[in-house]
Amino acid sequence: MSPVTILTLRTALVLSLLGSLAVQILVLPTIWNDLGALPTAWRVTVIVILALWLVCLQVVALCIWRLVSMAAADAVFSVGAFRFVDVVIAAIAVAAVLTGALATMLVPGSAAPGVVGIVYGAALATGGVALVVVVMRSLLRKAIEMRSELDEVV
Template sequence: MQKMDWVVIPLRVLLVLVFIGLVVAQFMSLPGEFRQMAEENPESGPIPWLLLTFAILEVLCFQVVIVCTWRLLTLVRADRIFSEEAFAWVDAIVWAMVAAWVLLAGVATYIVAVIYFTPELRDPGTPILLTGMVLIGGVVVLTIVVLRALLRQATVLRTDLEEVI
């Protein structure tokens, strides 16, 4: 499917760059940032380390999505995207996004609860931002599920069409 190369090749370049950036963040930037936060605010206890764990797991979820997207692009180039093989990769994307969303919802709930019960932290901006992020994440996950259903329908239609021909 050479006509898709004008999209597939630049997308792969961007996926590689994003993946490299995520690896750098995962192993260098995030640990340093949260270590500094823990050193500057020792009264925060284990919270910086919990946030570091959350951030690394979120990054890992997005790395899974990148690898699965790469594999799907391979299927697109081979004109096999409408095959059962594609569903394993799409399902992995769905589950990685669900895991990322559940992690985000859990951390957001915890942070909002801490802010609500700590009078000196009652800034409404943070809970509003976190709630918005959780809602947007839910929309993204559900959109991916709908796209998976559309891929399933297209695969069935293509199989039926191939049988007719």
Template sequence: MPSNHRAVGPLRILLVLLFAGLVVAQIAIVPGTLAHLADEEPDLAYLRWPALAFGVVELLCVQVVIVCTWKLLGMVKADRIFSQAAFVWVDTIVWTMVTAWVLLFGAFVFVSALLREPGLPVLLFGSVLAGGVLVLLMIVMRALLRQATNLRSDMDAVI
């Protein structure tokens, strides 16, 4: 078994734990926190439901990426990662990340217009930058997978 296959098992365990944590956050932590904030800041209570929808959708995007990563890990383990079937999962990751980034950018614009103090807008701006980097990195990784898949096809044709 190649050495990279040894990382698949521990990575899958961490993905399951992360997925479970995200489900708990979606069901209990985010709604509870936003309810508490609505009670503490009644003038911002109208943002509770839009913020809840935003939080749940963003966490759902992370969950979709986890499921796609799980599928890709199965392809790695079966030595089928350099096939056209992998692109379905990689494309889903890219488009999910683009969706999450667009929503995050929208939240940044909305919060920046709403708040006068710079703390949260600066934090969101950093998150928008980091999200943009991740999206572009995934696009580059997809291009590298495409090149490797083409090379693998060429090598299989020669052999």
């Protein structure tokens, strides 16, 4: 991997982490206040869903950071990479479920049906991203197997 690519990826990851922390610190309390007219249990549930979604994003960013580091050290084609890829898949899947839960909470409220549909669509798309990573995981496994076979031949 080129140094420019690594630097670009790490910059994007740092910005993602800083942005998600800013949202947790600055935006979630504002959302809490904006939902003041709603029952406390509903407000707590919404904030918890949003906070957990952000944690999923942060977990994915940290795992990708580690995978980028492994790629920079030419060690990404190792069994150790699966641990990070598996965590990424789980975090994305949890984010998809959380997004679906948020959409479900919007159904009985005053949210427009189109908004609810968009949030459900986002949940479906997020689940699709998890499936894409599952496919990428299988490609990583194949690459490791092929590299092992090549090492044996050489």
